[in-house]
Amino acid sequence: MTLALLDLPNGPVELARATAADLDALVALIADDAIARSRGDSADAGLGAAYADAFAAIDRDRAQLLVVGRAGEQVVATMQLSFIPGLSRQGATRLQIEAVRVADSQRGSGLGSAMIRWALDEGRRRGAALAQLTSDSARPEAHTFYERLGFAATHVGFKQQL
Amino acid sequence: MTLALLDLPNGPVELARATAADLDALVALIADDAIARSRGDSADAGLGAAYADAFAAIDRDRAQLLVVGRAGEQVVATMQLSFIPGLSRQGATRLQIEAVRVADSQRGSGLGSAMIRWALDEGRRRGAALAQLTSDSARPEAHTFYERLGFAATHVGFKQQL
Numbered sequence: 526m527t528l529a530l531l532d533l534p535n536g537p538v539e540l541a542r543a544t545a546a547d548l549d550a551l552v553a554l555i556a557d558d559a560i561a562r563s564r565g566d567s568a569d570a571g572l573g574a575a576y577a578d579a580f581a582a583i584d585r586d587r588a589q590l591l592v593v594g595r596a597g598e599q600v601v602a603t604m605q606l607s608f609i610p611g612l613s614r615q616g617a618t619r620l621q622i623e624a625v626r627v628a629d630s631q632r633g634s635g636l637g638s639a640m641i642r643w644a645l646d647e648g649r650r651r652g653a654a655l656a657q658l659t660s661d662s663a664r665p666e667a668h669t670f671y672e673r674l675g676f677a678a679t680h681v682g683f684k685q686q687l
Numbered sequence: 688m689t690l691a692l693l694d695l696p697n698g699p700v701e702l703a704r705a706t707a708a709d710l711d712a713l714v715a716l717i718a719d720d721a722i723a724r725s726r727g728d729s730a731d732a733g734l735g736a737a738y739a740d741a742f743a744a745i746d747r748d749r750a751q752l753l754v755v756g757r758a759g760e761q762v763v764a765t766m767q768l769s770f771i772p773g774l775s776r777q778g779a780t781r782l783q784i785e786a787v788r789v790a791d792s793q794r795g796s797g798l799g800s801a802m803i804r805w806a807l808d809e810g811r812r813r814g815a816a817l818a819q820l821t822s823d824s825a826r827p828e829a830h831t832f833y834e835r836l837g838f839a840a841t842h843v844g845f846k847q848q849l
Binding site (some may be wrong): 551552555561564565566567572575576578579580582583586588589591605607609610611612613614615616617618619620621623624645648649653654655656657658659660661662668671672674675676677678679680681682683684685686687 | 713714717723726727728729734737738740741742744745748750751753767769771772773774775776777778779780782783785786807810811815816817818819820821822823824830833834836837838839840841842843844845846847848849
């Protein structure tokens with residue numbers, strides 16, 4: 526299902542709801558990143574069942590939207606949107622953005638910015654009052670990117686393996 | 688539905704799945720906080736419909752668990768757990784913890800720590816491989832609290848009003 530067609534200097538990129546046929550390309554894109562690999566991300570074929578289960582769980586949850594960006598037949602970007610209801614901030618629904626990746630071949634093309642701007646618009650369309658994400662402290666260039674897109678670095682992000 | 692009975696020095700606290708009957712007390716507890724009020728949180732009766740809608744959205748979403756802590760009849764704590772499936776970190780489900788509050792009357796009683804430890808255990812029981820939360824940069828005492836509970840401040844948390 527096409528979500529948007531982004532008109533970019535390097536050519537058009539289609540944003541679509543990811544399907545099971547995109548899974549291998551998405552896993553490869555997520556693992557093609559030194560920080561992600563340091564946390565265990567891997568396109569190792571031995572993890573296929575774990576990724577298939579995770580994809581199925583995302584796909585059946587109406588609060589999740591796994592987005593794939595395609596330039597022609599090639600997967601060049603991804604992000605996951607989660608819509609989280611809550612009592613805080615006057616009962617605001619939050620749009621949470623996770624697992625944002627843009628292929629090296631598309632860096633500097635404006636695809637990342639266009640994709641996040643589309644996500645914020647989609648959040649508004651679905652009635653979210655707040656958008657949030659965390660970015661690894663080791664990614665200062667990502668922090669500048671998100672600040673240019675209107676985000677403020679107001680919080681500290683804590684993680685713990687279970 | 689009782690989730691746990693915490694045996695604390697100040698007396699027992701029951702953790703339970705919140706019901707609509709808890710809503711006014713939960714809203715008051717969330718708004719009883721200067722930082723939250725600066726973001727618009729309020730127990731103003733005019734917001735009743737917004738909070739009722741938000742409670743209903745949380746309650747019908749199986750990925751959400753709104754927890755209330757009760758000492759006898761009194762609501763003394765709350766937190767919201769969200770279970771988020773994802774492809775990152777080898778297809779890990781994330782336990783996200785939001786809107787953690789402990790009543791002033793219970794500060795220093797160990798309730799906050801016991802509640803978060805219970806949340807981490809519940810995350811493990813439901814198969815989550817990662818726990819995450821963000822804490823306002825203006826809450827240094829909360830950061831120490833979460834680090835003592837095993838969290839690492841590895842990320843920057845970005846927010847944007849929509």
